[in-house]
Amino acid sequence: MNDRNKWLMIAVGMGIMLNPLNSSMISVAIARLQNVYQLDFTDVSWIIFSFYIASAVAQPVMGKCSDLFGRRKIFLTGLVIVFVSSMLAPLSPSFSWLIVFRIVQSIGTSMMVAVGMAIVRIYVTEKQAAALSVLAIFLSGAAAIGPFIGGILIHWWDWPSIFIVNIPFVTASFLFAWRTIPKDEPIESTSGEMSIRKWLGLIDTPGILLFTVALVALLIALLSVKSTGYLSTWNLMIGGIGFIALVIFIRHELKTSSPFIPLRTFAKYPAMTWVNVQFMLINILFYSLFFGIPSYLQQVRHVNEFNTGILMLALGLCSLVISPLAGRWIDKSGSRPALIVAAVLMTFGSILIVLLDENSPVVIVILTLAVFGISNGLNGVGMQAALFKSTPKEMIGVASGIFNTSRYLGTILSSLLIGIVMGDTFSAIGFQMLGVILTVLATSLIIMNLRGQRSSESQAV
Template sequence: MTQTAKADTPVAARADDEPLPRRKLVFVIVSMGLFMASVDQTVVATALTSIQRELHAGVQWGAWTITIYSLGQVLVMPLAGKISDIYGRKRVFVLAIVLFTVTSLLCGLSQNIYMLVVLRAIQALGGGSIMPAASGIVSDHFGRNRDRALGMFTSIFPIGGVVGPILGGIFVTYWSWRGIFLVNVPIGVALIILGSIFFPTTEGRRGGRLDIVGSLTMAATILAAMLGIATLGDGAKWYSPGVLVPELVAIAFGWLFVRHTRRAPHPFISMQLLVGKGFGIMNLINFLYGAAAIGFSALVPLYAQERFGIPPLESGTLLTARAVGMICIAGLAVFALRRTGYRMPMVVGFLLVSGGLVMMFFTPPGASPYLWLSIAAAITGLGMGLSVPAANNATLQFAKGQIAGVSGLRGMFRQAGSIMAVSVVTAVIARASDPGLSLGISFLVLAGTLIAVTPTVLLVPEHRGSW
């Protein structure tokens, strides 16, 4: 038995003996932390105009307040997951909340756009570290039921991303854009206190040691690749130096990372978790799923405004329909997993998301665009609520001692796919004579991508029952 497994087994055994009320409290604490971090990923979108006006910022710098947060999360998720597995979940979670809370306060007090962008980058390091560490905490506290607990917990992240723009609109309308950051402060302080009290303090070392060379080369690969894609989204041509140079740098560092990982005795991320049985296909699925299902959510309000002239506040509420769809089915999907396995919910969920995307483009003549788009958004929500729990748990049973690390990789691939989709689509519509129609066509392309990837679900290792 490996050192990691030895460390994990006693924790799982103790979890089944832990009082249920305490486990529920732990679940609520980490869920609040994940929801807060995921909301901040999208909450700035509806406040962007207000931020630009008050801080006298251009559109490009305003957009970087969103882009830099996504980049920071993609960069830190696998790092935080590995560090959490090695040095303990509680330490990483509490430190992540501290960093997130302090930077939220400073973001709310920012005096210029440059200060805000830098602080958003640091805030992302805290926000992106929460999910991997929290996933490990949930796993440690729920023993035989951790598959269900993790399914419920990780479904919170996309819901928070959907709710973000709505909350942003409320704060901007009734308070100030600064409120979207300052509201995190009392919540963060409460989470720091609760986590320090109720999370176990006897967590030992999870095994292994941090691979500095592997972590740095992987970080450089991710950062360079995402910078090139983000630059494309800012309006640069695909062959411009701002796009090509970062991508070439990413390829070089990626080669160095793979070369080092194959030779290192204790690699930062083993090749098994990247391309091994089950993991390789799920990483691909998570990347494309992030592009099609998560990335498009940032584009729905813009699509409603550009193509149908729906007012900003109403267009933002379209994401509410999607959130309702997710909430309605996610809980049922989690508790049905032991009977259905992973493949069937993923296939049906992917097809529902694709169907909702297609519906958004083909609006029936005479139908209310807002009502039709609401129905289509709700259908995509049902698809996500059905498929996300299965996709989240599909590979975790093969790496029970590295759940935080696997969760970090999963989040990284989904976020990277989302950034790629948004950047490419925005680059296309920036040059289009009819942005609304171009957005609609992009939805068809995303739907086709998700349909094309659906057969690969049959390659995902099947599992039924608890683990």
């Protein structure tokens, strides 16, 4: 790999890492933001919801936009958006404004994730597999060390620092990207020659709006019922709007020629559909722990942000260490054995959550994080391999987009689950109840994978 390509890798890597870094650092900041803005746990959860809803919508949209405007322009524009949002977020006069800047930040980081891999595939022609694996390290590494970095920053410089820390990364990435990413080739059918109506149809604007309205309305309705304790007319109205929007969205996606989420693909490729269902469940389990443990440590055990970040390293380091080993195992034995072991580990970790209370030994917390970290490493490689096996080569681009959407939906549902179980205050009893629910979900994953294993064996015979 020549020097130019190495700098290109660094530029893209520093850009795409901003999405997982910012999505993971916030896990340590939830308790602090709850105190600063005097919010209950349900309300403060929107700092998580907003980021993942925006990412789920923005990434596939920005992938389409890159075909219209060029990948270099999308990448550089994303960096500028992150720079501006990171500067303005610490100045937020209210929590609502912080949510707005968080959404803008999510859109900016999604622009880079959407085109970063494509830039490397196009311009790094030698040792391409190695180059893509390096980008995967940027993504997984940022997510792994995010809580640790967030804990240190908040401990010494308070919550605004988790936004300001983006500035040096954004600046360096922009300078390197400006010099190393080749200029976009002229596009024959440019957006300037395309009518606004045609362009909006191409990215499926109606589908995007319906999806967003349905998701947000249903979340508001569910969380409001939990917060108030009863079903009001307002809850029914908001929930009804969400349900109607969801039904219209499904009908629209089945009819449109350029769907935001190609629902017909699920019916056409059932094996791929089950991979996505399983991946969504995995992310519900993982992110319930990922966002739950920091709140448990800070609000139940009264551990400070610095020590919380240190403890969360057990999750990230175990995930990073196991990932390359999982790759070798899966190359030899296929994805199913690794996924079964991962499901067993998640079940064991969920049972450990049930045992945690105000006075549990710290070693149990570390063991819980380590178990989930190992399972995350196995699932990360195993689910990607299962996706490739279940998807025709000509469909891999669409399948990857759906796969990422499943990830974000699982993350959103994990935050919803925590919000519903905890309500106003994060408590040890609520966390134990969450552990019971996670144990049931993890057990269902074991059953799904064992059935898949038997099905594969019978087909082989």
